[in-house]
Amino acid sequence: MARPKNLRELSERDREILKAVILCYVMDAEPVGSRSVAKRSDLGLSPATIRNVMADLEEAGLLVQPHTSAGRVPTPAAYHLFIESMMRREGVPPRIRRYIEENLRAVPGDPGDLMEAASHLLSELTHQVGIVVTPVMGDTVLKQIELVPLSGRRVLAVVVSASGFVDNKVLETDQEVPRDTLTWISNYLNEHFAGLTLREIRDRLLAAMAEERAQVDRLLGLTLELAQKGFQGGDDPRVLLDGASTLLAHPELADIDRVRRLFDLFTNQAQLVKLLSQCIEGDGVRVTIGEESDLTSPFDFSLVSTSYRAGGETRGTLGIFGPSRMEYQKVVPLVHYLGETLSRALGEVYGQEH
Numbered sequence: 001m002a003r004p005k006n007l008r009e010l011s012e013r014d015r016e017i018l019k020a021v022i023l024c025y026v027m028d029a030e031p032v033g034s035r036s037v038a039k040r041s042d043l044g045l046s047p048a049t050i051r052n053v054m055a056d057l058e059e060a061g062l063l064v065q066p067h068t069s070a071g072r073v074p075t076p077a078a079y080h081l082f083i084e085s086m087m088r089r090e091g092v093p094p095r096i097r098r099y100i101e102e103n104l105r106a107v108p109g110d111p112g113d114l115m116e117a118a119s120h121l122l123s124e125l126t127h128q129v130g131i132v133v134t135p136v137m138g139d140t141v142l143k144q145i146e147l148v149p150l151s152g153r154r155v156l157a158v159v160v161s162a163s164g165f166v167d168n169k170v171l172e173t174d175q176e177v178p179r180d181t182l183t184w185i186s187n188y189l190n191e192h193f194a195g196l197t198l199r200e201i202r203d204r205l206l207a208a209m210a211e212e213r214a215q216v217d218r219l220l221g222l223t224l225e226l227a228q229k230g231f232q233g234g235d236d237p238r239v240l241l242d243g244a245s246t247l248l249a250h251p252e253l254a255d256i257d258r259v260r261r262l263f264d265l266f267t268n269q270a271q272l273v274k275l276l277s278q279c280i281e282g283d284g285v286r287v288t289i290g291e292e293s294d295l296t297s298p299f300d301f302s303l304v305s306t307s308y309r310a311g312g313e314t315r316g317t318l319g320i321f322g323p324s325r326m327e328y329q330k331v332v333p334l335v336h337y338l339g340e341t342l343s344r345a346l347g348e349v350y351g352q353e354h
Contacts, residue, residue: 010060016043017053018062019086022074026325029251031071076289079302079324083287087329092337096125100338104345111165111310111346115240118318118342123243126331128322131305132240133276135316140165141197145189147182147226155182157230159198165310171229177222185223193227201227237316239272252300252323262299280305280317285336289324300324304331306339310346318342 010018020041024032034051037043043050054072057063062081063072074082092100100121107113115132122130140161148156153176159167193201205227244266253259265272275295279288280303288296288303296303304326305319318339320331 013043013045014053014057015086016041017045017050018057018074018078019082021054021057021063021072022078022082022086025073026327029325031066031073033071036071076292076324079289079328080287083328083332090329090333092333096334097337100125100341104341107345109349111349114342114345114349115316115318116242118338119240119242122318122320122335122338123246125334126320126322126326127243127246127249128320128326128331129244129247130242131276131303131317131319131321133273133280133317134238134240135161135165135310136237142194142201144194145186145227145230147186147230149177149179149182152176155226157226159230161198162195169230171226173222173226177226181222182226185226188223189227237273239269239276241266247322250323252325258299276303276317279303280307280319283307285332285339287328287332295321296324302326304328304335306335308339308346309343 017037020037020043021032024036024040028036034047034054037050037054038045038047054063057078058065058072062075062078064075065072103121104114104117107117112134115134119130119132122128122132124130142159143162144160146158146160148158150156150170153173155171155173155177157169157171159169161167193204196204205224208224244263247253247262248259253262265275272295275293278293279295280286285304285306288305290300290302291297293303295301301322302324303319303321305317307315307317309315319335320326
């Protein structure tokens with residue numbers, strides 16, 4: 001049997017058997033044999049007939065046999081065919097929609113809290129890892145900065161982006177700065193830099209300091225120093241994870257070494273962001289399976305992801321990360337709906353269209 005280029009090259013019988021194998025494997029997490037398909041489907045075919053078709057599907061690259069005497073399991077190509085053309089197109093049930101909306105409405109209105117709630121909902125409703133990638137602060141537009149004195153020579157910089165995201169940073173100064181001076185500096189920065197991206201602000205501050213404008217006036221010099229410290233960094237998004245412990249219930253993680261490597265990944269934000277960036281380009285719901293990325297390949301996992309809008313052009317990403325043997329017919333519409341609902345919630349908080 002030649003490798004099919006798309007599902008239309010498979011017969012109706014081929015499609016039904018492939019679908020039955022996928023559903024059996026998702027349910028049991030065990031390689032699927034022809035007898036299981038015959039017993040648990042209403043195809044009316046003998047195990048021998050089913051076995052022959054499964055051998056053809058293996059030759060086509062849609063099934064693989066882990067062991068000589070074992071049944072077969074779906075390949076990433078089989079999962080993609082299932083997602084694109086075979087699974088039932090179901091929306092998110094009304095009960096789940098209400099639950100999602102009620103939970104997001106219950107959040108006080110802080111964007112960070114909304115994203116945390118979204119990652120929790122993704123995990124709770126799928127028993128997989130919920131992932132939310134925050135926007136890159138350096139690409140967001142400054143709405144306001146407030147400098148607040150702390151004890152000693154420490155100052156708290158609260159940076160609010162136009163899309164509502166808040167970044168808090170504790171700064172160390174050379175000397176204790178009075179509250180009224182910090183208020184003046186905050187007003188100066190808001191007047192001169194609001195509406196620019198944080199990256200543009202940093203570039204202007206660095207240029208100003210290079211020209212030694214700080215020598216002209218002590219207060220302006222202190223302003224540039226605090227602003228440069230307050231706006232530095234922030235070019236890497238953060239990854240919010242929820243439900244990592246739920247993975248321990250999956251048979252795919254019976255191997256303790258795999259568990260260790262997975263949790264090492266979860267604690268390395270820089271590496272996780274880098275690997276996620278390979279998977280989350282493009283609009284709509286994207287499904288990345290197994291060897292299709294360096295993130296999913298080591299664990300035979302899948303990432304089902306979509307983008308969300310957080311005001312203007314600023315975007316983040318949310319999704320589900322877990323074993324490739326997942327219920328895509330439920331996960332795909334759920335990820336899509338949560339992306340839309342989070343966008344809407346963020347838009348309502350800050351009066352911006354999504």
